[in-house]
Amino acid sequence: MDYDSDNTVQKQLDAAMPWVGLYIAAASALCILAMSADAFNSFRRKQLWFPCKYTSLNGASLTLLAVAMKLPMDINTVMINSETDTSAKFTSLLFMFTALNIVMPSLGSMNDKDLLTSCVGLALLVVTITANIAIHTIEVQRFLSRAMIPSVAMLVSLAMLVCLALSVSAMKRSLKQKYEEKHREALEKEEELVESFKMDDQRRQMMKYWVMAESSCPQFVIARSCVCAASSMITSFFGIIYTVVHVLEGTSANAPGKTPYGVYTKRIVAVQSHGVGIAVILAMLRWLVALVFRCSSTNTWVIESYWIQTLNDCRNSSAGIKIGPKRWGKCLFYAKWSVLTFCIGVQSFIVLASKTLIFISGFMLAPLVLCCSHINMYVRRHHDTSSGDDDLDLNYLSSYVLLLDGEVKLPTSLVRSMCREADGMIKIGREKKPSNLLNLLHKSDSSNTSQIATLVLGLAHDCWTLQVVTLTSIAFALPNISQHQRKQLLSSVSEGLSLATTVEKTLDTNAKLKSIRNAASSILVELLVYSKWAEIDLRTGFLWCRNSKQVLQELSDKSEEIVMELKSESQDSNMGNPLNFPVRVVAANSMHRICQTILLSYGEEESCEEMWERLCVMIADVLVACLTNLPHVIMKMCHQSCIRKRDETVHEAFLLLGKTEEVVGIVRRQRRLGIDHDEEALTMSSMNELAVTVDC
Template identity: 30%
Template sequence: MAPSHYYSSTSDCYDILKTLLPKGFSLNTTNYHLIGSSTNITYEAANFLVQLCGKVDGIEAADKYSRPMVWIGLYIAAASLYCTAAMAADFLHGVHNENLWLPCNYFSVNAASITMISVAMKLTLDMTTRMPGIYDQEAKLLSLAFMCTIMANSMPSLASMSSKSLVANVIGLIILVITIIVNLCIEITTGIISHDYTMTYILILTMMLCLLILTISSAITIPTCKKILEFKYQAFKNSTLNNQHPQQNSLDQLRLYVTRYWVMIQTGNPQFVIAINPLSLASNIISIINIFILVACGLLYHYRSLSFGSDYKGSTFAIFATQLTGIAVGNSALFVRFLLLTSISNIVMDFKVEKYWTQKLHEWKEHQILILSDQRSLTEFTLKNFSISMNRLIRNAEKEQHNNFLTLLENPNGYRGVENFDTDQVQPLLSIELSNNWSLPLVTLSCIAISLPNIHKGISNTLFKSVGEGLYYTCLVEESLNSASEYGNIHKAAINLWQEVEDDCKWLANSLKRSAYYGKTPVEILKQFADKAKDIVMDITRNTDDTEQVENFPIKLIAANSMYRIARTILIKHDREPIREEELFKLLYGMIGDIMFACFSNIPQVIKMKCNESVIEKRVASVEVAAKLLGRSTEIIKRLEALDLPNMDPDKMAFIDEWRLHLKQSIP
């Protein structure tokens, strides 16, 4: 009887032999005996039959171990689809944003992408699996061309890396490419690659080696290129853009400011400079040439029937289809880049070696001081294209503007609400005086306003929505300009408190529903808020040290202290005669509008700050944020133009306490 590890066909084969083999027959090459009834079969014939059964066993074992190859093929196809989708995303994103040099936002050379590329290149790295079918041979060849397309497409992404990451990623790419080249040379020698394709492989391998050399050459130029760009950026910024007066914050002036920075940042974008480099142009041409080689190869062998003969079976078609799509998408992007590059003056004919290309090599040898050479001039078309893309960004952002909170800005009250929401007449509950920020007073005032039971619900809801929209801008101002540690906890208190108001209609677990305040006068409502706030502060301070750093204060204590001071301030200023509910709502409404107006006066400063990003790799994204903010705040800036801002130090205008101090000193 056959051993248990045999499959059914092998077992059947040995069962048949059992009836044919003579008694006492044994096979010295095995550790088992096959004994059957007497028969006329010769030992030679018996040996042949045993060997035949052994071959059946070998075929079935090979089939067993080759079954995962189909899934491996699908895995390769999935990795190829990832690379294709990333290149397509960069292509569509660039065209949509009218950046026809197609920056690498989604597909770049890094540890993750190199891993995915390695998986996608499994066919070229496989030196053991036979590839007898035409589809098998052409799929392996196509993988090589796919790799060339990936290298050419991702070259600009090298410029967006730090020097340390650049070295690590380029070394990883070099190892992968050299491994592919060596493996394919071995496959050509061993015959895994059909001799019919040998010349085609040699041509594309030569192209890949040239692409690797171009990639290394570009990587060497990048550190020096960034120093050139940084020098020119600082020189241009200091000589041109910073000559504007700090108070020149009209909408047209801000548009001009952002557009200038956008054009300057785009033309000084390391990715853009590498993309228009002749080295990049050469890599584009090489990748496009590979298409003609593949087409010629396909026409040469088109008369053969397409077949699958490898263990990858039908998954070979999936690999073929995804990588062919990737080649088409990637080279379409390269062709668009090529058209843009040829529109830039003299770039096609001027292939002289620029000094900064070899500057890093000179540094390594002599450690000499950098002498920066001029970058290539850009055509009017390119500059105009950058301006158009900026205007489109601003226009699209204008469509995202909120309209509810603009009603709060319709009746400015001379910023009196900024001064009057708090007063020194309120006895402090803490030994340390807490600073104010913009958001927390807005949230606190809103909590009181929406709790007033006799105010029309529609008006109250409009105020609630308006404050929610306005907090987007106040938080942006605080995150950009109030970055000191003492403001971080106050900002967090405001955000958490507003989330509680939005989600549960509560202030520190106390209901803000109108029904909870029916039958109470405005004074009673204010006293209730003040008393509850005081209780919370006192409860917390009994168990904590209120002399520690503000950034360590519980956010509940910060929120409660704000409510106590604001509610007590209103009560003190209206202690002589009772205030009606409509008057209280109007007072709160005006304070909220005044605080928002004062805070929004800092938006132009935030826009300018976003334009002045210090890290070169982050500048494009930062100026894009500035452009979108300009678009979303267009109506705010128009209203600010109609107001007279106080004559304050621009650096102090970011802080509400500085506003209050200035307004107090300005009282005649």
């Protein structure tokens, strides 16, 4: 009876195994999809060192790899069709081995805590897989010859990955120091170039930061290192051998027969084989690129300090160990010293072995590298339209390439490729120019400058975005305005506010006016979605008003009620500073001030259409005053000291440069026609010293 029951349960479990196989195939397919996405982005940007964006080493990727490794970790399932199942396990091991090389560059994008947790998790996974394969081989006496080679290669690849992880922090510190030196050098002529408002001069100045950001990109530094290059070479070597073996044994490996995972065993082999093929191609290209960078290295067998600095600092530190007269403290210290000394020896051996492999492969492939170089030079000589001045600029920009100690100078062709990518970002920005905003800025009237400065720009307590949102809300409250005009203004204001927000965030370095910007953002969302201001419907709430003066007075009264209500209810001593006010009250304070200031200049009665045009001109003038700071802001965006964010912010700066080229041109025209740039542009530069008061 018990025997029949056990058989029934076993059959039910066996029936579910094909679903497990489908799950494994799906996880493997997701890993391959991430590899393909990274490969596509790299080819599109001509970055053949293949940075990791979707295949980064993190919790999600580790989980997918763990699911994809179900076959080599499964030691309980009976293997019925030995050829197919053995081939599936072997393919899974190769898939894991190649994946270790693919994720290596992502180590540069992690902080120390993420590095520790991710490397520990990956090490546990690899060691578990290896242990299961060893147990299965010893107990079943099967799978030995084919499993040992990828298992050992997987452990070697893991050791090289850990070697890179231990040196990431020291590499970043070295690159940060070199960046600060070059940054001080680049700042010498920056101010006069920004003040000149010349697009080409500013682009050339920004190109220095682009080259520094690209050359010091942590993932690029890892990818061109000797250890990663050697790992890529090993991955390529074993991948080619596997391909040959797989082709020769393809018939027997695909022999018919029943397997625990059903038809999905062959699907797993097919999917993971494609993944191995993609990973091998990427590893081979990454190896060849690194080989070109290091083919003329003169310090092949020198261990640079950053490889062992982290371990050396840990060895010399006594943190966590109390050394006293007792014997156990000294024993622990000597044990720690011995273990870390051994680790430093292993680290040094891995680096030396990697450099030796790169040197040997470079020597063997030197004719191929020279041939490719001559072909590249020939093609460029006949098809490149760049002038001699550009070549001089490239030589000058090459001095801003950030290299680690022991690295050779990067080829000029790579610097040229970096500059072309930067120009491509500017071109993309030009295609995204804010057309609606440009139409609005053309309405700015320099003859109205003094009046606008008195009405709006002189209100020091408001940031530019809140002023624009408040003026737009007043315009929307005016009756007898067509829906087309409202939509057009809203589109223009939305484009302008996205740029104005960037300006304010960059200039307000201490974020002291963050609450006011939040108020502007909240009011804008309410205006865009519900056409309301402070829960007042702007479409129907003022239809009874006969002229624009009544609209302004009504908005002023309602905003005053909101502020006075806060004063009567709040007992908090900190509420004396409007920076601490709730969003609704900050918006009401701005509305009351602007309405009252406009009413003071209100002479004869104006029609709603005339007030609409007047408000549009005021909005345009406020945006012009704000966007006057764009050249300074774009340059400041390039001054990113954080190495993990530097590449991203410099990309955003070049995109913004192309996007706002015509905007800056309009600002230049308005500046020449009489807008006091020094007074208005410095309004946000001195934001941290602004005194804020409520006059209601």
